[in-house]
Amino acid sequence: AQSVSQHNHHVILSEAASLELGCNYSYGGTVNLFWYVQYPGQHLQLLLKYFSGDPLVKGIKGFEAEFIKSKFSFNLRKPSVQWSDTAEYFCAVEGNTDKLIFGTGTRLQVFP
Amino acid sequence: GAGVSQTPSNKVTEKGKYVELRCDPISGHTALYWYRQSLGQGPEFLIYFQGTGAADDSGLPNDRFFAVRPEGSVSTLKIQRTERGDSAVYLCASRLGAGGSPLHFGNGTRLTVT
Numbered sequence: 176a177q178s179v180s181q182h183n184h185h186v187i188l189s190e191a192a193s194l195e196l197g198c199n200y201s202y203g204g205t206v207n208l209f210w211y212v213q214y215p216g217q218h219l220q221l222l223l224k225y226f227s228g229d230p231l232v233k234g235i236k237g238f239e240a241e242f243i244k245s246k247f248s249f250n251l252r253k254p255s256v257q258w259s260d261t262a263e264y265f266c267a268v269e270g271n272t273d274k275l276i277f278g279t280g281t282r283l284q285v286f287p
Numbered sequence: 288g289a290g291v292s293q294t295p296s297n298k299v300t301e302k303g304k305y306v307e308l309r310c311d312p313i314s315g316h317t318a319l320y321w322y323r324q325s326l327g328q329g330p331e332f333l334i335y336f337q338g339t340g341a342a343d344d345s346g347l348p349n350d351r352f353f354a355v356r357p358e359g360s361v362s363t364l365k366i367q368r369t370e371r372g373d374s375a376v377y378l379c380a381s382r383l384g385a386g387g388s389p390l391h392f393g394n395g396t397r398l399t400v401t
Binding site: 179181207209211217218219220221224226265267269271272273274275276277278279280 | 290291318320322327328329330331332335337342343378380386387389390391392393394395
């Protein structure tokens, strides 16, 4: 069965700091990987996705993530965060079951 | 509208009552998903439809939960004999086709069972 672990539950940063949020998944086959973001009071939105090809994927708002197959990881990064990046971030994995399995989320707070 | 629409946005009900939660997906999206999100947790898969049929209902917690999508568009999640533990945000999402394409989420229905 698929599962996802997000080890950082709550991250607090100052503006301009660099960000890396961990995501590890458990699944033996081919996967599709996603990062979703939920801004306060809003619905879940897609940040970026990996299906195949270049393991470094770029998403909206300057975010990127790297798929490392040997580590079963798909960490999210941003070189310089802004106050507007304050949100909850969810990693999700899809195997061959046509359903996304989500991690527990990481709450990011960015202070000016 | 262009997005996934869920109604009501909030629902308060008494323990033991029956509730229905509605989801109107993006037009043309054949796949529709229901998730449940409790405080401090990620979305938990409940059921998904491909067209009118439930392709996978393995996430429904028990037989008090049921969902339908009779015409392949709007879906209703039905909960019988509600319990306080059912309190959560119920999320609906849709996507074009099957695996690989991203899910588009609605704003959710916050269900509170008193």
